[in-house]
Amino acid sequence: MRAVTDLLYAVDIEEKDLYKLLDSCRKGDRNSQDRLYRDFYAYSMGICLRYSRTREEAIEILNDGYVKIFFKLDLYSPGLSFKGWLRKVMINSAIDYYRRNEKHYHSLDISHGQYESSTETILDHLSEQEIVAAIQLLPPSYRMVFNLYVIEGYKHEEIANQLNISVGTTKSNLSIARNKLKKILISEQGERLKQEKNG
Amino acid sequence: MDDHKFDDIIKGKVGDYEAPGFDPAALSALHHQMATLTIWPWYSRYRTELFVSSGLFLSTLIILWSQWSFSSRETQAFEKNDLLLKTQQEQIAKLQLEVDNLKSLTPDTMRIIEIKEQTSPLNSHYLQRIKTLEYTIQKMKEANLTSVTVEDQAPRASMDSSMSPGWMSATDADFQAAPFTTRLVPREKSNESIHAQPEIGTIPDGVSSHQLSVKTMRNLEKHYRNGIGIRLGPALEISKGFYDVGSGKFDVLFGVLGDFILSPSLSVETGAKYTRRIYEISDKEALLDMSLPNVNPTLGPLVNADIDSWILEVPINLKYRYPLSMKAHLLAGIGYSSLMYMKQVFEYSYELDSDPSAQINTTYKTEKFALNPGMVNISLGLSKELKNKKIVETSLYYQHGLGALGTEKVKANFLGIRSTYWFTIK
Numbered sequence: 001m002r003a004v005t006d007l008l009y010a011v012d013i014e015e016k017d018l019y020k021l022l023d024s025c026r027k028g029d030r031n032s033q034d035r036l037y038r039d040f041y042a043y044s045m046g047i048c049l050r051y052s053r054t055r056e057e058a059i060e061i062l063n064d065g066y067v068k069i070f071f072k073l074d075l076y077s078p079g080l081s082f083k084g085w086l087r088k089v090m091i092n093s094a095i096d097y098y099r100r101n102e103k104h105y106h107s108l109d110i111s112h113g114q115y116e117s118s119t120e121t122i123l124d125h126l127s128e129q130e131i132v133a134a135i136q137l138l139p140p141s142y143r144m145v146f147n148l149y150v151i152e153g154y155k156h157e158e159i160a161n162q163l164n165i166s167v168g169t170t171k172s173n174l175s176i177a178r179n180k181l182k183k184i185l186i187s188e189q190g191e192r193l194k195q196e197k198n199g
Numbered sequence: 200m201d202d203h204k205f206d207d208i209i210k211g212k213v214g215d216y217e218a219p220g221f222d223p224a225a226l227s228a229l230h231h232q233m234a235t236l237t238i239w240p241w242y243s244r245y246r247t248e249l250f251v252s253s254g255l256f257l258s259t260l261i262i263l264w265s266q267w268s269f270s271s272r273e274t275q276a277f278e279k280n281d282l283l284l285k286t287q288q289e290q291i292a293k294l295q296l297e298v299d300n301l302k303s304l305t306p307d308t309m310r311i312i313e314i315k316e317q318t319s320p321l322n323s324h325y326l327q328r329i330k331t332l333e334y335t336i337q338k339m340k341e342a343n344l345t346s347v348t349v350e351d352q353a354p355r356a357s358m359d360s361s362m363s364p365g366w367m368s369a370t371d372a373d374f375q376a377a378p379f380t381t382r383l384v385p386r387e388k389s390n391e392s393i394h395a396q397p398e399i400g401t402i403p404d405g406v407s408s409h410q411l412s413v414k415t416m417r418n419l420e421k422h423y424r425n426g427i428g429i430r431l432g433p434a435l436e437i438s439k440g441f442y443d444v445g446s447g448k449f450d451v452l453f454g455v456l457g458d459f460i461l462s463p464s465l466s467v468e469t470g471a472k473y474t475r476r477i478y479e480i481s482d483k484e485a486l487l488d489m490s491l492p493n494v495n496p497t498l499g500p501l502v503n504a505d506i507d508s509w510i511l512e513v514p515i516n517l518k519y520r521y522p523l524s525m526k527a528h529l530l531a532g533i534g535y536s537s538l539m540y541m542k543q544v545f546e547y548s549y550e551l552d553s554d555p556s557a558q559i560n561t562t563y564k565t566e567k568f569a570l571n572p573g574m575v576n577i578s579l580g581l582s583k584e585l586k587n588k589k590i591v592e593t594s595l596y597y598q599h600g601l602g603a604l605g606t607e608k609v610k611a612n613f614l615g616i617r618s619t620y621w622f623t624i625k
Contacts, residue, residue, distance in 0.1 A: 037226055037229060041218075041221050041222075042218050043217050045217075046215070046217045049216075058218075059224075059225045059228060063228055066229055067232055067236065067559075068551060068557075070233070071236075072557055075557070100497065123209070126212075128212050128213050131209065131213050135213070149206075150209055151209070151213065151214055178205060178206075181209075182205070
């Protein structure tokens with residue numbers, strides 16, 4: 001019981017610190033902004049990496065998101081989860097980035113097949129980082145739909161609305177993204193096994 | 200494995216994935232990005248309104264103060280003049296009374312009184328003589344030997360026709376004693392007594408000393424007809440801009456103008472005016488079509504541009520004046536204004552997250568001195584000469600742009616009202 005109380009007390013302190021930090025950020029204190037950036041870098045970068053092809057792209061999305069956070073910190077309601085708000089901002093930033101660069105995305109790989117083989121087993125053996133890397137290999141439009149639907153839990157109508165495409169296209173893109181990802185994961189696992197045998 | 204299960208596994212694995220490590224270069228990039236952006240305080244969007252309302256408030260205060268000051272000074276001057284006039288009137292009334300009294304006296308009496316007041320030997324002799332005469336008259340009265348009568352209350356003597364005018368004159372001996380003295384001849388009546396000398400400048404003169412002769416007037420008229428008259432004065436304008444894109448606001452111009460009067464009806468007006476013109480473009484399509492400098496599309500779609508321009512205007516106008524009265528003229532003018540852009544500030548607002556309420560603002564400033572095609576001016580107004588000989592001129596004017604103005608190349612026309620307070624130099 002005491003341990004639970006201590007934990008709650010610790011959480012309370014952390015929240016207080018966070019609110020102080022956010023308050024300083026709101027006032028434009030550069031050091032506090034840097035600290036917030038560092039503290040939530042790993043979490044927000046994890047989101048951004050899933051929506052980008054490269055690390056550079058992810059940093060661009062990340063920084064766009066943090067600019068919005070620092071300028072619009074007043075919109076955050078202190079009672080709610082800051083991480084949740086941060087996540088939403090990062091996703092919106094990724095969507096904006098996708099919209100801005102949509103016309104530059106020419107690669108459209110429509111080759112896909114069914115991979116009914118032991119994907120479950122493969123997933124068990126792959127690390128989070130490897131799966132994220134596999135997601136990054138998806139074409140941007142598929143990657144965007146896959147992330148929004150599978151990870152963020154958006155509905156097809158919402159995705160269609162956000163990306164200015166039809167619901168049918170989101171469904172189609174999702175299906176293709178899944179199959180492509182499975183293919184990538186299987187091939188990745190194969191490569192890994194080869195390396196282990198050789199090693 | 201079905202899709203649902205696959206999705207769940209993926210979500211479970213990477214849903215809360217946190218990227219390992221920290222990249223300081225990412226933070227440096229953020230610093231750089233932040234440095235290019237500026238945040239505007241809440242009142243910045245009302246800055247123009249605040250500026251205009253403050254200006255109007257200050258102008259109103261200045262006008263009220265000047266009116267109060269002027270009227271107060273005028274009242275004091277009136278009161279002073281009134282007091283002076285009253286004093287003068289009282290003095291005039293006293294003098295008039297004295298003159299009337301004096302008129303009722305004969306000049307002889309006056310001379311006698313004057314002589315009585317003098318103490319020279321001749322006067323003493325005269326006095327003695329007068330006493331003798333008075334005694335003689337008295338005796339004659341008593342003896343009824345004379346026709347002397349007292350006709351009025353004034354102490355004067357009269358004589359019958361048989362008596363010579365020399366009845367009051369001195370004897371021969373007297374003449375010898377005072378060879379330059381003639382008989383006591385009544386002097387000419389003076390309208391004024393020695394006490395009735397007016398103080399210089401206190402009693403209004405019937406004829407003004409400043410009244411010009413006909414010749415001078417003719418010469419002056421000739422001068423103004425043939426020479427070039429010069430007027431100089433401050434000008435204040437309020438105008439509204441009408442732009443081919445965007446909406447203009449009311450701008451205030453101020454400057455100094457000179458009016459070179461070529462003839463009673465024609466004059467050339469020139470000078471310099473300075474203003475800050477403000478207009479706003481909120482049409483997204485128009486913003487896309489325009490070639491605005493330093494727009495950054497990566498920040499989001501541009502939704503608003505607020506453009507401030509600091510302009511020096513040099514007009515040259517030919518004005519025709521038609522007299523309505525001696526002091527009022529109807530004016531019509533046409534001319535050309537050269538525009539020099541001293542500075543321009545472009546404030547851009549980008550939409551953030553597709554949320555119209557969330558915006559990022561950036562600013563671009565250019566201080567490149569640029570000469571623009573200019574404008575054609577047409578004006579119509581009135582001028583009125585004030586009591587202090589200064590002239591107030593008010594006119595409605597329209598300026599038609601001859602080409603694209605500013606860095607953003609916008610076409611604009613202006614409609615406004617102008618007031619000038621002219622000082623006559625020549």
